[in-house]
Amino acid sequence: MKIDELTRDAVNACLNRRIPFVLYALPGTDRLVFYASPVGETGMSPAFVDDLTDCFFINFFDNDEAYTPGVKFSLDAEALLQLCKARSFCQPCAEIRPRISATFRASYHEAFSRIIPRLKSDGGKTVLSRHRTVFTKRLPVDIVMDYFSLTDSTFRYLCYTPETGIWFGSTPELLLESDAKSREVRTMALAGTRRSDDDASWDEKNLYEQSIVADFIAETLKKEGLDVTIDDLSERRFLNIKHLCTEISARGDIDVVDLMQELSPTPAVAGYPRDEALEEISRYETHRRNCYGGYVGVRIDGNYHSYVNLRCCFMAPAVFGKTSGWLCNLYAGGGIVADSIEEDEWNETNAKTEVLAKVLSGADGSFAVEGTMINSGSIEILDAPMVY
Numbered sequence: 001m002k003i004d005e006l007t008r009d010a011v012n013a014c015l016n017r018r019i020p021f022v023l024y025a026l027p028g029t030d031r032l033v034f035y036a037s038p039v040g041e042t043g044m045s046p047a048f049v050d051d052l053t054d055c056f057f058i059n060f061f062d063n064d065e066a067y068t069p070g071v072k073f074s075l076d077a078e079a080l081l082q083l084c085k086a087r088s089f090c091q092p093c094a095e096i097r098p099r100i101s102a103t104f105r106a107s108y109h110e111a112f113s114r115i116i117p118r119l120k121s122d123g124g125k126t127v128l129s130r131h132r133t134v135f136t137k138r139l140p141v142d143i144v145m146d147y148f149s150l151t152d153s154t155f156r157y158l159c160y161t162p163e164t165g166i167w168f169g170s171t172p173e174l175l176l177e178s179d180a181k182s183r184e185v186r187t188m189a190l191a192g193t194r195r196s197d198d199d200a201s202w203d204e205k206n207l208y209e210q211s212i213v214a215d216f217i218a219e220t221l222k223k224e225g226l227d228v229t230i231d232d233l234s235e236r237r238f239l240n241i242k243h244l245c246t247e248i249s250a251r252g253d254i255d256v257v258d259l260m261q262e263l264s265p266t267p268a269v270a271g272y273p274r275d276e277a278l279e280e281i282s283r284y285e286t287h288r289r290n291c292y293g294g295y296v297g298v299r300i301d302g303n304y305h306s307y308v309n310l311r312c313c314f315m316a317p318a319v320f321g322k323t324s325g326w327l328c329n330l331y332a333g334g335g336i337v338a339d340s341i342e343e344d345e346w347n348e349t350n351a352k353t354e355v356l357a358k359v360l361s362g363a364d365g366s367f368a369v370e371g372t373m374i375n376s377g378s379i380e381i382l383d384a385p386m387v388y
């Protein structure tokens, strides 16, 4: 995958000036698309202002607001660069910032130990997540070009909005794809994880975790009065790991935005029953998930391409010691059920962040720092990057 100089300049101009933008590629293609839409007088990004314009959207995991931040497809790279030449910008700073500390192994242990007894008595599943914190000297454009080039089977994006800050990701999980003409939507139940090179057959625990997701999605679609088709269980490989997957489609009278809200967060990223799982997540996880586990995607010609925001990174410009670069939070979780083994689940979160952490470090591994050296005394988060 290649990025042309014009688009590279446009991305850097947006990062330097905090102009909302997106750079994305849909699954199955290496075609990179760039758009920017400066924030107007409201100070808010304008994604879902109406039902017509093509746009990018990115939602929070705690998805209880009607408002969804995003980027309208108003300026392409050339138009954006022209505008930057013609006038100066004072766009709003990000409202949230990455965390300086990472999840301690001990905090994960504490959360795990509290959740297991309830799952043993009530059954069900809770998705427990953690985040890693990395400081990197690499430029966002270089990072995402390496990361996006590894596979074309995911939805890949890099964006900035004032509500979310800078995020990028490469997610394998479809939340909802809609086709207004045929009145059809497609989704998937993706869960259960193991390393790609592990050829043993899937165990009961993983099959159970995945069936919870498939049942929830199928029930939700049926409750909406839709005609639902459920495909056979298959295996999906994404870089160093693989998952179990059931593709599900539905046809009928659909309000896609309502349905996305209804489905998200699915038991693949929250758990089941949902309320109990969400309660445990907010009580025991030591970080806010922000946009991790929410949904992210594009609306084109009235059709939605929406994905669960996984294998993603939240970043902000920062100075570490005397070095300028980027502070990054990498998120990963896994479904915990009554007989889950803590060490295996922790290792699963390592596997899910392994590729991204490597990309942040660069080819020779010398571009990034991770660990206790990163603390509030050694790092300062900036509102805008040192201009490059």
Ligand SMILES: C=C(O[C@@H]1C=C(C(=O)O)C=C[C@H]1O)C(=O)O
Pocket: 127, 173, 190, 191, 192, 193, 209, 243, 268, 269, 310, 311, 331, 332, 333, 334, 335, 352
């Ligand atoms: C929660 C994540 O992934 C989700 C959880 C999975 C699991 O529990 O096995 C598998 C795929 C995703 O639906 C993540 O990548 O952080």
